[in-house]
Amino acid sequence: MSSVPAANPASAPHRIAIVGGGAGGLELAVRLGKKLGRRGKAEIMLIDASRTHLWKPLLHQVAAGTLDSHADELEYLALAKANHFTFRLGRMDGLDRARKEILLAPTHDPDGEEILPRRAIAYDTLVIAIGSQTNDFGTPGAQENAIMLDSPDAAELFHDKLINTCLRAQARSRHPGEGRFTVTIIGGGATGVELSAELHMTARILSSYGLGNFDAQRDLKIAIVEAAPRLLQVLPERLSAAVSHELTNLDIDVHTGERVVEVTREGVKMASGKFIPSSIVVWAAGVKVPDYVRQLDGLETNRINQLVVHKTLQTSRDPAIFALGDCAAIPQGEGLPAVPPRAQSAHQEAGMLARSLIRQLDGKPLLEFKYRDRGSLVSLGDSSTVGSLMGALARGSVFIEGTIARWMYWALHKQHQIAVIGWFRTWLATWAETLDWVRNPRIKLH
Incomplete structure (x- = not known):
């Protein structure tokens, strides 16, 4: 097994490794790359088992054929170059906390030939953002x-x-x-x-x-x-x-x-x-974190394998390891449920943790996460979109549906694009989407 040396001389930049390139992990890598990687204050590395990123709330459109996944996918290597972080292809399957190393499984091509060997990647700060998967609850068949x-x-x-x-x-x-x-x-x-x-x-x-x-x-x-x-x-x-x-x-x-x-x-x-x-x-009922997380060198997990974290997003048993997104059980307060596993949660967590890690490198205390429920939107295709707005907009909630709700659902996706590729490229991408909508069939037929 190849290994990146764990020793990090005092003069070397601080190594921040982010495992998982979903909504939260990718946004965090971009933010830290721009703030720390560009200036050489830290080495930012993003690790993911896929080579491209697609915003997960769009998967139902890909399944139905109303969205061509290749048109909306973002290349991790290109994003890394543009935003001053590095990308490593691989799937984490283990952790050595004493050596501060992430263990990556070998990567194979569709024919079974090895592309990358088993490796160990060293870190000083680790952020786990591997998301979740469907939970079939062991149902036969x-x-x-x-x-x-x-x-x-x-x-x-x-x-x-x-x-x-x-x-x-x-x-x-x-x-x-x-x-x-x-x-x-x-x-x-x-x-x-x-x-x-x-x-x-x-x-x-x-x-x-x-x-x-x-x-x-x-x-x-x-x-x-x-x-x-x-x-x-x-x-x-x-x-x-x-x-x-x-x-x-x-x-x-x-x-x-x-x-x-x-x-x-x-x-x-x-x-x-x-x-x-x-x-x-x-099967679209229930979520859980991949089972291997239960064996991550003694880190505490709950019944659906989420990592137990403090409000700082530090894991309960290792202050050098953080978790965000669906894979983290983030407390909201006594008597309240954990932060819900939603894209808006991951977006908020990534923004807070980016500021917090920058503060930590400057010798300042970490911030604590406070979830702000912006409401819920459910898209029903061309038929309708319905939802509720909460939090700062009103006491309780405001119920919305129809055209306004559809535009707000679209805006959530654009908010993620802006966080990852910036205002100008999002503007260009939106124009390209408009042209594709005119040029291409309404649904993908192949």
């Missing part, structure tokens, strides 16, 4: 028969299956009353709800592209299965009710209070005995 919408590759796989299934439906001779094919989405959170509405729009557009024997209303059924009593359980009830109303108008079946006990090749079984025959199953 889930891993084998459902798609976990965790990555662009999984979203592309779902899209291919959807297009192929629609083409098969187009090729078949159908008799009146013959059954539809069904896409079942397990999980009534934001991802499941947004995907269902986006799929409805995709099918409607696809049927208009000359597929005379495929009719979205006749041939496709979309179903959502949620174990809780209502959709969007963690969000305000008014938001949940508005979304349920919109989905009903779109002829999307909603099954609440139904716990999935098995996923088979034929469909989805519920504890109540109900069975939904399904051509494609997507």
